[in-house]
Amino acid sequence: MLQRQDEIRSIPAAVVRVAYDDPSLLGAKLLRDLPLPFPLLLDASRQTYANWGPGRTNLFGAMLSPSLNWHYLRLLLRGERFPGFAPDMFQLGGDFVIDPAGRIAFVHRMRNNGAGQPWDDL
Amino acid sequence: MADFNTDWGIGNPAPELSLPDSEGRAFSLADLRGKPLLVSFLSHAA
Numbered sequence: 001m002l003q004r005q006d007e008i009r010s011i012p013a014a015v016v017r018v019a020y021d022d023p024s025l026l027g028a029k030l031l032r033d034l035p036l037p038f039p040l041l042l043d044a045s046r047q048t049y050a051n052w053g054p055g056r057t058n059l060f061g062a063m064l065s066p067s068l069n070w071h072y073l074r075l076l077l078r079g080e081r082f083p084g085f086a087p088d089m090f091q092l093g094g095d096f097v098i099d100p101a102g103r104i105a106f107v108h109r110m111r112n113n114g115a116g117q118p119w120d121d122l
Numbered sequence: 123m124a125d126f127n128t129d130w131g132i133g134n135p136a137p138e139l140s141l142p143d144s145e146g147r148a149f150s151l152a153d154l155r156g157k158p159l160l161v162s163f164l165s166h167a168a
Contacts, residue, residue, distance in 0.1 A: 011160060012158065013157065013158035013159055013160050014154050014157050014158070014159045014160070015160045015162065016139075016149065016159065016160070016161055016162070017161075017162045017163075017164060018139075018141065018161065018162070018163045018164065019164045020164075039143045039144075039149055040143060040144040041139075041141040041142065041143050041144075041149055042141060042142055042143070042144060043141055048137075048139055048141060049163060051137045051138070052137050052139070052161070052163065053131075054163045091165060092163075092165050093162070093163045093164050093165035094162075094163045095160060095161070095162045095163070096136065096160070096161045096162075096163075097158065097159070097160055097161075098136045098151070098159040098160075098161060099158060100155070100156050100157055100158055102135055102136055102151070102155055103133055103134060103135055103136065104131045104132055104133065104134050104135075104136050105132065105133075105158075106132070107131060107132065110165055
């Protein structure tokens with residue numbers, strides 16, 4: 001995600017991202033010294049996740065999928081540290097485009113935790 | 123092509139979203155009404 005900041009900035013819409021990690025873990029994973037090109041919101045209770053419904057996965061999708069392990073291998077090959085375990089390894093992510101009137105215009109739900117986010121299509 | 127689920131909630135009002143940001147400031151979806159918006163939920167692997 002942080003490697004694609006220019007693409008995120010080029011999206012012709014406001015962008016907010018929602019995370020559920022403990023703030024200290026999230027800081028270690030994301031914030032570092034880098035400026036984020038979007039507000040990063042914290043949903044520690046995951047109630048907003050539940051309301052919006054990006055969904056949950058099973059053991060395979062959470063930890064055993066080839067795409068997820070390839071994702072972690074690439075991080076390690078780039079010299080990054082393992083980001084640590086999240087409070088809920090089964091929680092999936094997703095993307096929602098909201099039109100100016102506040103209606104849902106587009107939805108993408110991750111199939112597993114290794115699935116990339118579709119910046120090119122967005 | 124990404125796997126878009128185009129029949130899920132399309133055209134419906136977005137659910138409320140009111141959360142603190144990473145610096146503790148309150149954020150509400152209503153703050154950005156009138157602009158297109160991308161709301162992206164992170165997974166643990168983000």
